[in-house]
Amino acid sequence: MKVAVIGCGKMGVTYIQALSRMPGVELAAISDLRLEHAERIAEEYGISAYSSVDDLLADKNIQVVCVTVPSHLHKELVVKAAKAGKHIVCEKPLALSPKDAEEMILSCNENGVQLYVAHVVRFFPAYADIKRKISEGVIGDVGIAHAKRMAGNPGVGREWFLDPRLSGGVIMDVIIHDIDFMRWTLGEISSVYALNHRTESLDYASVTLRFRSGAIANLEGCLGSPDTFTSEVELFGKKGAIRHSNRDGITLRAVLREGPHGSPVVNEQSPIVHSNYWTELNHFLECIRTGNDPVVSAYDGLKAVEIAAAAIESIRTGQPVSLSES
Known part of the structure; x- marks a missing residue:
């Protein structure tokens, strides 16, 4: 399974570290507006770096994207990823308003992709x-x-x-x-x-x-x-x-x-001693593979x-x- 991470701040790096050690997962690409920052991280892990989210989402080989940008940007990027046909793991909070969270869930449902909210x-x-x-x-x-x-x-x-x-x-x-x-x-x-x-x-x-x-x-x-x-x-x-x-x-x-x-x-x-983020991400990716219900659903993210x-x-x-x- 090929996975990408959008946002290379502290949480994005945490995701990158966890995904790079996960059996059956290929960390394929990362994206950040600070291209030089993303390129330094990408070189360390031997992956592609993008400054444009649209370019990353255009890669048809990527199946899952992890959205780890500041909270006010979650809705825009989740909707973009859903329209690109990618399954999505979104950091909490899902959105900054219930209306935005509902629209994100609706977009994922309409595009037939899974949305997982990272209440770690x-x-x-x-x-x-x-x-x-x-x-x-x-x-x-x-x-x-x-x-x-x-x-x-x-x-x-x-x-x-x-x-x-x-x-x-x-x-x-x-x-x-x-x-x-x-x-x-x-x-x-x-x-x-x-x-x-x-x-x-x-x-x-x-x-x-x-x-x-x-x-x-x-x-x-x-x-x-x-x-x-x-x-x-x-x-x-x-x-x-x-x-x-x-x-x-x-x-x-x-x-x-x-x-x-x-x-x-x-x-x-x-x-x-466990990496709780590793456990969380591994669980979400396993749910994508198997169709099993996740421990935390998009609806749970909306209710929070x-x-x-x-x-x-x-x-x-x-x-x-x-x-x-x-």
Whole structure:
């Protein structure tokens, strides 16, 4: 299977590294507006480099394109790739508005190509294990959940992250990871309430999700945090709690109530070293080969954008936003 990558920023390079090590996959070409930058990377991997996306898409041998450009460019490039007959892996968020996300999905359907949205948190072993344990009822019905995702300064060349017109801001770019994870784990959401504090160098928000099950999740996120990257999640059920933090030496800690004399039973799991992006991309490409349903669908990508957009609307109005049950 011949695959190309559009966009050679930090995420594009991550994709290039993963695809170059994947059995049964040929990394065929890359594209970036900065042709000299793309050519340096292409020389390292022995592949073709383009400054024109149209020229790359004209290559009939390329079957799949990975879209790893800034978020505000996703719609334009996904629609172009769909019309060129390419299957598509698009970085999250799928788009910056539900309307654009719907149009992208429609274009892919009309052109008979598959669209996969890279919500990579579903492929992190600890998060996948939390989802599995919740589904198995290990801690019982979940009533409360918390998540925190604090990212530092985007760095030189990636300042667009701090411009909400280009990235969607902290909710659409950072907290959307936990929005998708919570919906995947706890089901559909009935209402959203959010608060935001933004300066020239920092974008912070808190988002409260109320689920149709009655559960409530509080999500916290930051772009421009002065601390090191933090990713934490905890869920509380009738029978116990599950916690994970990237700062722990263990991958996952589950604490149950069933111990003797009421003492907690603690289950700790050691870290598993995987490239989560490799796992994600390998899964999507396998779905293209086999026709199997993906772990995360284009519809899931649309729903995450809808919920993030509702949070942004809540900030604008100062009121909770109800979500449709359709």
